[in-house]
Amino acid sequence: MQVQLLTSVADYDKGFAERAKGKVKIVLLTSTNPDSARAATQIHGALGRLAQIGGQPHEESTVRFESGAALANLCHTSGISVVFIMPGFGSEILDIKRSLDGVNVLSVATVGSYVQQGVVLGFDVISGKPKLLVNLAQARAQKVNFKAELLKMVKVVE
Numbered sequence: 001m002q003v004q005l006l007t008s009v010a011d012y013d014k015g016f017a018e019r020a021k022g023k024v025k026i027v028l029l030t031s032t033n034p035d036s037a038r039a040a041t042q043i044h045g046a047l048g049r050l051a052q053i054g055g056q057p058h059e060e061s062t063v064r065f066e067s068g069a070a071l072a073n074l075c076h077t078s079g080i081s082v083v084f085i086m087p088g089f090g091s092e093i094l095d096i097k098r099s100l101d102g103v104n105v106l107s108v109a110t111v112g113s114y115v116q117q118g119v120v121l122g123f124d125v126i127s128g129k130p131k132l133l134v135n136l137a138q139a140r141a142q143k144v145n146f147k148a149e150l151l152k153m154v155k156v157v158e
Contacts, residue, residue, distance in 0.1 A: 001130055002123050003046040006082070006108060009121060009132065010054030012150035015143065017054060019081045019104055024058035026082040027074065029065055029096075033088025037062075039110055040086050065092060068099025075105045083107045085119055093117040097138060104143040115157050120144050126155070133157055 010016045010024075028043055030036040040062045047053075047060050063074065074080060085096065087110050097118025100107055109115055112124030115133040120142055122133045132154040139146060 002108075002110060003043060003050070005123055005130065005132060006084075006121075007050060007053050009146075009150065012147045013054070013106060014145040014147060015104070016081070016106070017056065019106070020054065020056050021079060022056060024053045024056050024081045025079055026053075026058060026060045026084055027071075027080050028060055028062045029071065029083055029085045030062060031065055031086065031088035031092065036086040036088035039088075043084060043086075043110070065089070065096075068092075068095035068097075071096060072099040072103050075100070075103050080105055085109045085111075085114060087111050089114065093119065100138075101141045102143075106144050107138070107142060124155075131155055 026047065028040040030040050044060050044062065083105055085107060093114050094117060107120045109119040109122035112122045112133055115122035115135045118135060118138050120135055120139045124131050124133055134146065134154045135157045137158050
């Protein structure tokens with residue numbers, strides 16, 4: 001479901017096509033937690049069933065988190081469009097947030113509480129229904145500009 005929601009959100013991200021530059025490059029960011037690797041495998045499989053995201057072809061790679069600086073460098077040098085953060089992170093989320101400030105990348109969390117800690121987009125279940133969460137301040141910091149129509153449908157976290 002998170003992959004389906006991500007593909008829908010791509011249509012509401014004004015800079016998505018420019019960020020992707022012809023191919024959406026997605027990093028599935030894992031921690032040392034075994035749940036993190038399992039989630040990455042599931043999301044990788046779900047992404048593999050999609051022909052396109054935001055009208056463009058895509059490719060995924062799984063990367064184990066080393067440091068925020070290394071992640072920011074990877075985003076710059078490899079033209080990463082989306083960083084999909086798996087479960088199993090703790091205080092590293094703050095390092096990720098700080099390192100991605102000023103980087104034109106959409107960070108997406110598999111854990112809703114990560115959005116309050118500084119990930120741009122996340123998913124949660126509220127009253128039994130899936131809900132998109134957006135950290136608007138971090139979206140601005142990462143040069144992600146969502147259309148107003150999306151912001152009317154999500155829970156904004158600041």
